[in-house]
Amino acid sequence: GESVGLHLPTLSVQEGDNSIINCAYSNSASDYFIWYKQESGKGPQFIIDIRSNMDKRQGQRVTVLLNKTVKHLSLQIAATQPGDSAVYFCAENRGTGTASKLTFGTGTRLQVTL
Amino acid sequence: GAGVSQSPSNKVTEKGKDVELRCDPISGHTALYWYRQSLGQGLEFLIYFQGNSAPDKSGLPSDRFSAERTGGSVSTLTIQRTQQEDSAVYLCASSILAGETQYFGPGTRLLVL
Numbered sequence: 734g735e736s737v738g739l740h741l742p743t744l745s746v747q748e749g750d751n752s753i754i755n756c757a758y759s760n761s762a763s764d765y766f767i768w769y770k771q772e773s774g775k776g777p778q779f780i781i782d783i784r785s786n787m788d789k790r791q792g793q794r795v796t797v798l799l800n801k802t803v804k805h806l807s808l809q810i811a812a813t814q815p816g817d818s819a820v821y822f823c824a825e826n827r828g829t830g831t832a833s834k835l836t837f838g839t840g841t842r843l844q845v846t847l
Numbered sequence: 848g849a850g851v852s853q854s855p856s857n858k859v860t861e862k863g864k865d866v867e868l869r870c871d872p873i874s875g876h877t878a879l880y881w882y883r884q885s886l887g888q889g890l891e892f893l894i895y896f897q898g899n900s901a902p903d904k905s906g907l908p909s910d911r912f913s914a915e916r917t918g919g920s921v922s923t924l925t926i927q928r929t930q931q932e933d934s935a936v937y938l939c940a941s942s943i944l945a946g947e948t949q950y951f952g953p954g955t956r957l958l959v960l
Contacts, residue, residue: 765946765947767948767949769951775953775954776938776940776951776952776953776954777890777938777940777951778951779948779949779950782948822889822890824949826946834880834892834895834903834945834946835946835949836892837889837892838889839888839889840888840889
């Protein structure tokens, strides 16, 4: 069935390196995507979003890339820091208008090593 | 301004008891969502409210689960006759409109003994 998924359940990165977290989606009609960060014991925190009319969007140390051709979404974190250690979720918007809602992937755990 | 708040932060109950979980969304947000997150798992959609429209209950796992949203603001998720498999973190989120960015509360950690 249609789903939002992640390629890697756990990603280990050395402090200072760049991190890339990937997400695949299967619904070509999805038009809005969001990345969330969830630290242990806390609710998910919004990081960055992108709409389907864009290929790339940058924030502070984070970049989201959207490849609609292969239905792939990625989150890049520059100069990864220990505070970046968390589980990262991608979410896609399905449906339109009041029927629209986000569907979340299963998450990728990012571990930052010193 | 204040974010989404939830109460209680932790709840321990005995199997068979009813529990009520509360969510206060961000002021002005018309859409409110409930999710369940089991340990080490992703977010499982339960229910969402959008304005005065009928709620989307498609994610509720059984008829023991219900939710209300009074006055378009505060929401209560009720679990009747709790079972051990109901143990999870229950997260609430709100957004300005359905499908827009959702902002999450800290969650209620429910443990059913």
